[in-house]
Amino acid sequence: MEKGMIIVLNGVSSSGKSTLAKEITKLLPDFFAFSVDDYDLVIEKMEDREHERLIPIETEYFYYKNVAMFSDRGVNLILDQILHDPITLQNFYETLKSCPILLVGVHCPVEELKKREVLRGDRRIGQAISQLSFVHKQEIYDIEVNTYANSMMECAKEIVDCLKSDTPLIGFEKSLEQFESLRSSIK
Numbered sequence: 001m002e003k004g005m006i007i008v009l010n011g012v013s014s015s016g017k018s019t020l021a022k023e024i025t026k027l028l029p030d031f032f033a034f035s036v037d038d039y040d041l042v043i044e045k046m047e048d049r050e051h052e053r054l055i056p057i058e059t060e061y062f063y064y065k066n067v068a069m070f071s072d073r074g075v076n077l078i079l080d081q082i083l084h085d086p087i088t089l090q091n092f093y094e095t096l097k098s099c100p101i102l103l104v105g106v107h108c109p110v111e112e113l114k115k116r117e118v119l120r121g122d123r124r125i126g127q128a129i130s131q132l133s134f135v136h137k138q139e140i141y142d143i144e145v146n147t148y149a150n151s152m153m154e155c156a157k158e159i160v161d162c163l164k165s166d167t168p169l170i171g172f173e174k175s176l177e178q179f180e181s182l183r184s185s186i187k
């Protein structure tokens, strides 16, 4: 069976990933949006966070295993997530190594991130800016979009055009090589 394609939207909080994922499904109805935030709601229900009764394994570990399971059965996904620390990166690369991936960088200017954060009211103020110190620093993308300069539909079209073009998808492989060489230089 052919593996399902995975479109990975990587960007800081409020950059517009969830909104963009929904927009892409309008153009690609055989793709399903699978957000790490939604997956974390399942984990949250299992835990008792108030009393710190927690599953002692990071959520992303289980999330990427689930993603690989969908892809193995031919289901196409759009991931809305943040590659925000070395452990997440390790889980991401190790688990999805054998899946077809389109790696997308989702960008938004700092001033707009600040505005969106205030308007939505459900994120810590300053969260997006603090994530910028790590996010996008080590990835090599197949395509990058700007959700401020362009409308969501324009961004979605750019991504779909890239997916449908003959250009080989090398973002994940190149990013993985970079990640591994960084890791071996630290050891």
Ligand SMILES: Nc1ncnc2c1ncn2[C@@H]1O[C@H](COP(=O)(O)OP(=O)(O)OP(=O)(O)O)[C@@H](O)[C@H]1O
Pocket (backbone or CB within 6 Å): 011, 012, 013, 014, 015, 016, 017, 018, 019, 020, 037, 080, 082, 116, 119, 120, 123, 147, 148, 151, 152
């Ligand atoms: N192009 C846009 N212009 C203005 N506001 C936008 C735009 N895209 C998204 N927003 C708003 O910004 C907020 C964050 O959008 P969204 O949830 O898509 O971001 P996200 O990157 O998935 O964030 P998080 O990682 O925190 O879940 C929402 O309130 C959304 O309505």
